[in-house]
Amino acid sequence: MSISNPEIKKLYGLAAGRCSICKMDVFGNDVHIGEMAHIIAKSLKGARGNEVLSGGRNSYDNLILLCANHHTEVDQNPNFYTVEKLQSIKAEHEKIVASLFDTPKERDNDLSFLKIFMRFVPFTRLRYFVEHLPTSVKLELCSVGDMFEAHCKDNPHLYPLNDQNLQGYFDSFIRSYYDLWYVISGSTDVEGRQQSNFSQADERFYLHMERKHLPYEKIAELNDILNEKNSKFITAYMNLIDFIRGNYQEVDLNSYQQ
Incomplete structure (x- = not known):
């Protein structure tokens, strides 16, 4: 039949x-x-x-x-x-x-959140920003957290997202970002004093691990932590990209306006 x-x-x-x-x-x-x-x-x-x-x-x-x-x-x-x-x-x-x-209104709100976020975050360049970790990282990576927090304050009605699947992917992405940035912007105890893990940005806007001021064992420990956090961040980032491309094709991932 x-x-x-x-x-x-x-x-x-x-x-x-x-x-x-x-x-x-x-x-x-x-x-x-x-x-x-x-x-x-x-x-x-x-x-x-x-x-x-x-x-x-x-x-x-x-x-x-x-x-x-x-x-x-x-x-x-x-x-x-x-x-x-x-x-x-x-x-x-x-x-x-x-x-x-x-649910057109709910979807429209989610689209608005994504479009605003992509406009103010260099989203398609994030993998490039972290490609030299654990040695160095681009300062522009911090725009993820800065813009997310500003976005939530300016548009509290748009977050959390209505689409539970989208919310799950985005939440995983933003959490993994904060986990990574917390280590980059943090410090390590060295004989009773707090030593910054990374230096101030150089002329090319790179932050470098403070290898000259950290003991070898602390550097090794930081390397392991950063590699783990960075791997989780990239995975969450790519999963979010795949989901948006498959389900929110109206969103231009490369719409960043500097």
Whole structure:
């Protein structure tokens, strides 16, 4: 039995004609690249085909709209793309689509927060600012905290964010930033005196670790801490970028105005 027209219309409509994973328009350049992938394969020998199915194999509940590339990826990696994971991806994608119309004010507020933040923070350069840690770091990194705090004071109605997934990613990002900056801007006890971990900014706006004034064991300890904090910061930063690109395409990540 083929997939019925009502099932097709429901699938494409609730997914807004976009791949549930990469959000690509499946009608790009007047070419239809969408594919109705089976969560549990039609054949028992197919991807996830031996899983228990409560409804029909060609029913809406067992279908997910994907682009051709992700259809191939999903079927070639059944251990990663489990039934539960695909159902979650589908549900989350359809929730995002519905939110565009169900809660326009809440989404508009989240968009406003992101757009203002990106305008005043050199967001796309943050990885460059920390690439020389633990030895040195760009002073401009502090703009993340400065602008976030100013933004929250000026626009208290925009934060916390309404989208709980966005809030989770942003909260992880900002927390990891503060954890990292706390070490950079902090000090270390050296025989009863407090020694700054990093120097004042030089003419190129770099802060350098105070290696001349810190004992070897303190430098080694700082290196380990900074590497750990920086790794977590970059991970949270990249996760936030991926989420915004996939779900808030109206936001220009490179809109910083110096």
